[in-house]
Amino acid sequence: MLKVILIDDERLARSELKRMLQEFPDVEVIGEAANANEGIEKIESLNPDLIFLDIQMPGKTGFDMLTELEKAPHVIFVTAYDEYAIKAFDVNALDYLMKPVEPKRLADALTKVRQKDEEELMSYNNRGILSENDQVFVKDGERCWFVKLSEVRLFESVGNYAKVFFGNNKPLILKSLNALEERLDEKSFFRANRKHIINLRMIEKIEPYFNGGLLLDLTGGEKIEVSRRQAVKFKEMMSL
Amino acid sequence: MQKTPIRYWICQVLGWGGWTLLNLSFFYFFLQDVYWKSGQRKNLLFAILFIQFCWYLGATHILRMVLKKIGWIKFPTNKVIVLFVVGVMLTGLVAYYGAKSTALITGTSLVQYEKKQDLKTAIAQEKTLGLENTPYYLADKNNPKDSLNYSSAQNIKKNTGWYRDNSGAWQYEEQHRGRFWWDIIFTFILIALWLLIYMIWHYLERNRKDELDRLTLEKTVKDLELKTIKSHINPHFIFNSLNSIRALVDENPKRARTAITELSNILRSSLQVEKMETVPLSKELDIVKDYLALEQMRFEERLKVEMDIDEDTLRQAVPPMMLQTLVENAIKHGISKRINGGTIRIISRFNDKDFELIVQNSGNLETKSQDGFGFKSTRDRLKFLCNGHAYFKVEEIEGSKVQSKIVMPVEY
Numbered sequence: 164m165l166k167v168i169l170i171d172d173e174r175l176a177r178s179e180l181k182r183m184l185q186e187f188p189d190v191e192v193i194g195e196a197a198n199a200n201e202g203i204e205k206i207e208s209l210n211p212d213l214i215f216l217d218i219q220m221p222g223k224t225g226f227d228m229l230t231e232l233e234k235a236p237h238v239i240f241v242t243a244y245d246e247y248a249i250k251a252f253d254v255n256a257l258d259y260l261m262k263p264v265e266p267k268r269l270a271d272a273l274t275k276v277r278q279k280d281e282e283e284l285m286s287y288n289n290r291g292i293l294s295e296n297d298q299v300f301v302k303d304g305e306r307c308w309f310v311k312l313s314e315v316r317l318f319e320s321v322g323n324y325a326k327v328f329f330g331n332n333k334p335l336i337l338k339s340l341n342a343l344e345e346r347l348d349e350k351s352f353f354r355a356n357r358k359h360i361i362n363l364r365m366i367e368k369i370e371p372y373f374n375g376g377l378l379l380d381l382t383g384g385e386k387i388e389v390s391r392r393q394a395v396k397f398k399e400m401m402s403l
Numbered sequence: 404m405q406k407t408p409i410r411y412w413i414c415q416v417l418g419w420g421g422w423t424l425l426n427l428s429f430f431y432f433f434l435q436d437v438y439w440k441s442g443q444r445k446n447l448l449f450a451i452l453f454i455q456f457c458w459y460l461g462a463t464h465i466l467r468m469v470l471k472k473i474g475w476i477k478f479p480t481n482k483v484i485v486l487f488v489v490g491v492m493l494t495g496l497v498a499y500y501g502a503k504s505t506a507l508i509t510g511t512s513l514v515q516y517e518k519k520q521d522l523k524t525a526i527a528q529e530k531t532l533g534l535e536n537t538p539y540y541l542a543d544k545n546n547p548k549d550s551l552n553y554s555s556a557q558n559i560k561k562n563t564g565w566y567r568d569n570s571g572a573w574q575y576e577e578q579h580r581g582r583f584w585w586d587i588i589f590t591f592i593l594i595a596l597w598l599l600i601y602m603i604w605h606y607l608e609r610n611r612k613d614e615l616d617r618l619t620l621e622k623t624v625k626d627l628e629l630k631t632i633k634s635h636i637n638p639h640f641i642f643n644s645l646n647s648i649r650a651l652v653d654e655n656p657k658r659a660r661t662a663i664t665e666l667s668n669i670l671r672s673s674l675q676v677e678k679m680e681t682v683p684l685s686k687e688l689d690i691v692k693d694y695l696a697l698e699q700m701r702f703e704e705r706l707k708v709e710m711d712i713d714e715d716t717l718r719q720a721v722p723p724m725m726l727q728t729l730v731e732n733a734i735k736h737g738i739s740k741r742i743n744g745g746t747i748r749i750i751s752r753f754n755d756k757d758f759e760l761i762v763q764n765s766g767n768l769e770t771k772s773q774d775g776f777g778f779k780s781t782r783d784r785l786k787f788l789c790n791g792h793a794y795f796k797v798e799e800i801e802g803s804k805v806q807s808k809i810v811m812p813v814e815y
Contacts, residue, residue: 172739173643173701179650198742219639221742243642262646 168194168209170202171217176262180215180241183269190273199223203231213237213276218248226307229300230336233346234293235309239272293346301327303334316365316383318343320358328383353397355379356390415460423456450511455502462498463597466490476605490598495591518575525565540567636673637731644697662700665693673724681720684751691730698734705744713752722784729762729807737764737805753813760809768799
C-alpha cells in the first residue's frame with residue numbers, strides 16, 4: 164500500500180488528483196495540504212511513502228519546502244505548464260506530471276515509485292535515524308537534487324549551514340553539523356573533527372598525523388584531519 | 404567570402420586575361436613591325452605574356468590567401484593602409500622577379516633575345532664600318548688621331564648596348580637604365596589596382612552584409628515582440644484552468660460549462676488582438692471578467708474582486724489585452740503568493756481631461772517584477788499608441804497594496 168499526501172494550493176487540483184488516484188487500489192491518500200508549511204506538518208506527522216507536490220504555491224515553493232525536510236520522501240511533482248520548472252525537472256531528472264494530468268503518465272509514475280520502493284523498503288528502519296538509503300533534497304540556486312546519503316562523502320560546517328559533498332557538487336543545506344550528527348547513522352557516518360562529518364565508506368587512505376591524529380583521504384580527493392580524541396574513537400571502531 | 408571562389412576565379416582570369424589581351428593589342432597596333440614580322444619575336448612575346456599572366460594571377464592569389472588568413476577586414480584603417488603598401492610591394496616584387504626569372508630559365512626572355520639580336524647588329528655594324536679585327540675599341544678619347552675610331556665604338560654601344568672591352572671581348576651595358584624602374588613601378592601600379600579593387604569589393608560586401616544582418620535582426624525582434632504580445636495568455640493559466648474544469652466536471656457540471664465558455668472567450672479575444680489597435684473598454688472588461696471568474700474558480704475564497712467602473716468610461720478606447728495583462732500580473736505577483744489570498748480592485752474613471760485605469764492588489768511590490776515583460780510591453784505599447792502622452796506607473800500604496808495605474812488622454 165502506498166501512503167500518499169497531496170500538496171497543492173488549489174482545492175480543485177487536489178480533488179481532481181484524488182479522484183484519479185482512486186483508480187489505483189494500492190494507493191491511499193492519507194492527507195492533503197494547501198501550502199508548504201501545512202505540507203511539512205503533514206509529512207512529519209503522517210510519514211507518507213509518496214507525495215504529489217505542486218511547485219508554485221503561496222509563501223514557499225515546493226522546492227523550498229523539500230529543502231526544509233530532514234529526509235525527503237518520494238516526490239512526484241505536479242505542475243501546470245511552466246517553462247522554468249520543466250527545465251529544472253529535466254536537468255535534474257525528477258519525476259513530474261503536467262496538469263491536467265494524463266492518466267497513463269500517472270500510472271507510469273506510480274509504477275516507477277513502486278519499483279524503487281521495493282528496493283528501499285528492505286532497508287526500512289525506525290524513524291529518527293537516517294539510513295544510507297534515505298535521500299535528502301538539496302537545492303543550490305537553480306539546481307536541485309535528491310541525494311542518497313550513501314552518495315555523500317562529506318559534510319562540512321559553514322556557519323549555520325552545512326556543505327554537502329557528492330559527485331562533483333557541494334551545495335549548502337540549512338542544517339547545523341551537530342543536528343546532522345544526531346540524525347545520521349553512526350555505522351556509516353563519523354564526526355572526524357569540529358568541522359567535518361565523513362562517510363566511512365568513502366575513505367580511500369588513512370595516514371598518521373600530528374599529535375596522534377589521523378589524516379583521511381576521501382574518494383573525491385578531499386583530505387580530512389581526524390582530531391586526536393576522535394582518532395581514538397575511530398581506531399576503536401575500525402578494530403572491531 | 405567563403406562561398407564565392409567561383410566568382411573570384413572568374414574575376415581573376417578575366418582581369419589578368421584582359422590585361423594580357425590589352426598588352427597584346429598594344430604590341431599589335433603600335434609595334435606590329437617589330438613583333439609580328441619576326442616569327443621568333445612573336446612567339447617569345449606570347450610566351451612572356453603567358454608567363455606574366457600566370458605569375459600575376461598566382462602572386463595576387465597568394466596575396467588574397469594571406470589577407471584572408473589574417474582577417475584584414477577587421478583591421479583599423481591605418482593598419483589596412485600599411486598592409487596595402489606592404490602587400491603591393493611584396494606581391495609586385497614576387498610577380499616581377501618571378502616572371503623575369505621564369506623567362507630566363509625557360510629561355511623565353513624577350514630581353515635576352517633582344518640582347519642576342521643586338522649583338523648580331525653590333526657585329527654587323529662593325530663589319531659595315533670595316534672595323535672588324537682592328538683594335539678600334541682601344542681608341543683613346545683624348546687622342547685626335549683616334550677620334551673616328553672612338554666615335555664609332557660609342558655609336559655601336561649607343562645603338563646596341565654592346566661594346567668590346569680592352570681585351571676585345573664583347574660586353575653589354577643596358578642603354579635604357581630607366582626601363583627597369585619603369586617595369587617595376589608599372590607592376591606595383593597593377594598590383595595596387597588589383598588590391599584596391601579587392602579591398603573595396605570586400606568593404607562594400609561587408610557593409611551590405613552588416614546592413615542585411617541589422618535588418619534581419621530588427622525584423623526578428625519586432626516579430627518576437629508582436630508574438631509575445633499576441634500570446635499574452637499565459638500557458639500556465641490555460642492549463643491550470645483546464646485542470647480545474649476537469650475537476651468541476653464531476654463536482655459542478657454547470658460551473659464547468661460556464662468555465663469552458665469563459666476560457667473560450669479569452670482564447671478567442673487573445674487571438675484577435677493583433678487585428679485591432681484599440682477596443683472599447685467594455686469589451687476589454689468582458690474578457691477581464693471572464694479571466695477573473697476562471698481565476699476565482701482556481702483560487703476560490705482566496706481571490707476577491709471589486710470593480711469600480713464609471714459607466715461613462717465604457718466607451719473609452721483602450722489597447723486590447725492591456726488591462727488583462729495588468730490583472731494577470733496582479734494575480735501572479737500578488738494574490739498567488741499569499742497564503743490567504745487577497746483582493747483585486749479595478750478602477751476606471753475620468754479625471755480632468757485624462758482617463759485613468761487602475762488595478763490594485765493586496766501584496767507588496769517586488770522590485771524585480773517592475774522589469775518583467777508585462778510591464779515593459781505595457782509601457783512600450785502605450786508609448787507607441789499615444790505618442791508619449793500616456794503614462795504608466797506601478798507603486799506600492801497604503802495598506803499593503805500594489806497599484807498599477809495607466810493615465811491616457813480621453814481622445815487620442
